[in-house]
Amino acid sequence: MNILVWHVHGSWMTAFIHGRHRYLVPVDDERGPYGLGRARTYRWPYSAVEVTPDELASTDIDVVVLQRPEELPLARAWLGDRNVPTVYVEHNTPKGDVPSTRHPMADRDDVRLVHVTHFNELFWDNGATRTAVIEHGIVPPVAEYSGDLERIAIVTNEPVRRGRVTGTDLMGRFGPVAPLDVFGMGTDGLPDALGLSPDTIATYNASQDEMHTEIARRRLYLHLTRWTSLGLSLIEAMAIGLPVVALATTEVVRAVPEGAGIVSTKVDDLVDAARWLIEDPDAAQRLGQAGSAAAKERYDLDRFLFDWDRLLEETCTSR
Known part of the structure; x- marks a missing residue:
């Protein structure tokens, strides 16, 4: 056609x-x-x-x-x-x-x-x-999870402008757990908007392949979007093998089945889960493998x- x-x-x-x-x-x-x-x-x-x-x-x-x-x-x-x-x-x-x-x-x-x-x-x-x-x-990502950096990956576009939609207001609650690396367009000014130092939150604008390579080195993937259809970056992160910690909103509860990630509407639960995965790389590896299998089967x-x-x-x- x-x-x-x-x-x-x-x-x-x-x-x-x-x-x-x-x-x-x-x-x-x-x-x-x-x-x-x-x-x-x-x-x-x-x-x-x-x-x-x-x-x-x-x-x-x-x-x-x-x-x-x-x-x-x-x-x-x-x-x-x-x-x-x-x-x-x-x-x-x-x-x-x-x-x-x-x-x-x-x-x-x-x-x-x-x-x-x-x-x-x-x-x-x-x-x-x-x-x-x-x-x-999704086209299967080439990158493979290592998780060697004790940092948290987030992929989102225009988090300053979109604010609560992308869960930008929640990011600072994870700063005490580990530094956050935010990938996407329109991320300039994010540290200042949140009142956080560049040591706590860093921003990157990279091509898709470069982004996949970089997030694969982070210990976990964090999805804080309150109201979106379903971020393909979440599925891609799962396919790469990153363990995911996500708000249980919209389609996330279907995309991340039980045992394939940590999902909750209680932010304190997600903060605890992120801390657990940062401190236990073996658990992060196991959870990421389960999520990868689920993503590759459904998507x-x-x-x-x-x-x-x-x-x-x-x-x-x-x-």
């Missing part, structure tokens, strides 16, 4: 374009939010091809995969009057009047709505729109691509 799909979420897109299709990724001169083109910090196969809006007018498209409401009118403008099967992927938890938030694609018969977690499908009001859940898949790339192939074929056939 020729699939029109925008580059929005790098980790999800990296897995999606590993399928057997041709993925047409819009690009413009500014490389803005609707013309970002190919990724520069992820390993992408050559099946992902950059295409300009002008080129799309004469390009065969079998299916459109949307990820933002604004892409629907863009696709119609760029593709002309063609009636192309359309799928909308919802990556996010609902905002506003949860759990009564109406999805932007609710009550439509021209779009198939796909959620990336069962939690999201449950909490969005989807109306009468046909929905499906295709859980994440297998081949399963993810098979589920998507089946849904895309169903969508095109029904249209």
